[in-house]
Amino acid sequence: MSSYELPATVAKPVTHAVIPVRRSLSTRWISVLTLVALLALWWAVTATGLIEPLFLPPPSAVLQKGWLLATTGYMDSTLWQHLGASLSRIGLGLGFAVLTAVPVGIAIGSNRIARGILDPLIEFYRPIPPLAYLPLIVIWCGIGELSKVLLIYLAIFAPIAIATATGVRTVDPAKLRAAQSLGATRAQLIRHVILPSALPDILTGVRIGLGVGWSTLVAAELIAATSGLGFMVQSAAQFLVTDVVVLGILVIALIAFAMEMGLRALQRKLVPWHGQAH
């Protein structure tokens, strides 16, 4: 292609035609090509009958099922209703977690007594896989929405609290002193110096928390739910409706990917100074 654009380089096509092509192949395009190759492989193995549709339905069948799911639904609910159920659970869990974990993280990071009380508690429950205490939550709170939101909340709370505390502890002491010598009170220090300084860490905590929360939610829905993406996949698997299973997994992956990208964009917008030499 480049050799058409650069007729003068026909004499040395190797050096002049190949190098610009290599340069223009950005990392993003490499990723896109990988995905396309994977899809092609999927199509190939199903179209040639190498793998039976029961184990892996062809992409076209999954797409068709997707359309059906979005319009008429599966297990009494459309794809949107399952998606909405899952998203509202993680949204509620995340909302409560941010509202409580950030103040707790600030307390841990800035107050010796608060650190003494809260740090061991968080460090004790954080390594426990949330699904290990899900049965206890179900005993206490039943099988309704509350137990799932609580589970997500607990899964997201720890990473945000710990990241906030780290951010607070690593605030540049010179900035604190500068604000103090401009007359800042304790509350003003938190509001104007500590919180913005810790914001990059808080957002990283939210990113990690959302990742953990999403996988926890879907797993919890596999076990105890009557709606949600996890439930949809689980119930479809019981009847060997493999195309719904594959579709559900793809939607779960897409949502996780979208959340990650969204948060990265948010991070770039909210903390443009992060990573800049200042």
Place this chain on the structure above:
Amino acid sequence: MALLQLERISAQYPGATEPVLSDISIDLGPQQLLVALGPSGSGKTSLLNLIAGFVEPSAGRITLDGVPVKGPSAERGVVFQDDALLPWQDVLANVAFGLELAGVPKAQREVRAREMLALVDLAGFDSRRIWQLSGGQKQRVGLARALAADPRVLLMDEPFGALDAFTREQMQELLLQVWRRTAKPVFLITHDIEEAVFLATDLILLAPNPGQIVERLSLDFGQRYAAGESARAIKSDPRFIETREHVLGKVFSQRQVSA
């Protein structure tokens, strides 16, 4: 009449056997630009931190207008070696920060901040981000920020130490202009002998182990610059060179005693 008074100040870090500062007495009056010069370990940063209220002396008394100094306050503005600006705010908001903390309405504090930016030759830099500024520009914003809060005294902690030689000279001249126009008493610490001799109306030389004052000089080179003489003419004046060599000799004789 001294504005800021240090009476027989000693300071010691918790757990240390030797004090960092011993028996320091200083008076800083209006119109003064007092420079504390000393090698590393002479306790000059500790001295500034004491006056700023970041640490407390183990003995002695610090008063401002006769009132004992207790903790940091807007009366004692500080310019730091690393700018210590807030990167989440633009230049104007950084300069207006002290006024914002004091509850001054936005329009009013921005007028004042713009005046201060003009004073440090940064008019029009209002909406720049901190990370887009050069080292010298950041120090100027730091100076404007400290001045905007209208402190009684201005404390400067090796403010030009991290700058290249050319920028440092420009900043020294800028500081003298600002000092003349605002008439703020300044307490500045540095380890740069030429800078100290050029800027100071009053120079104190600190020696380490423990930090103590070994020499006090009254100088007028800074005033001569402020009165219009050129910096190069002053710095090549035999009297300037003689003073510089005298101070240099003092520093080295102290070094040998302590070694």
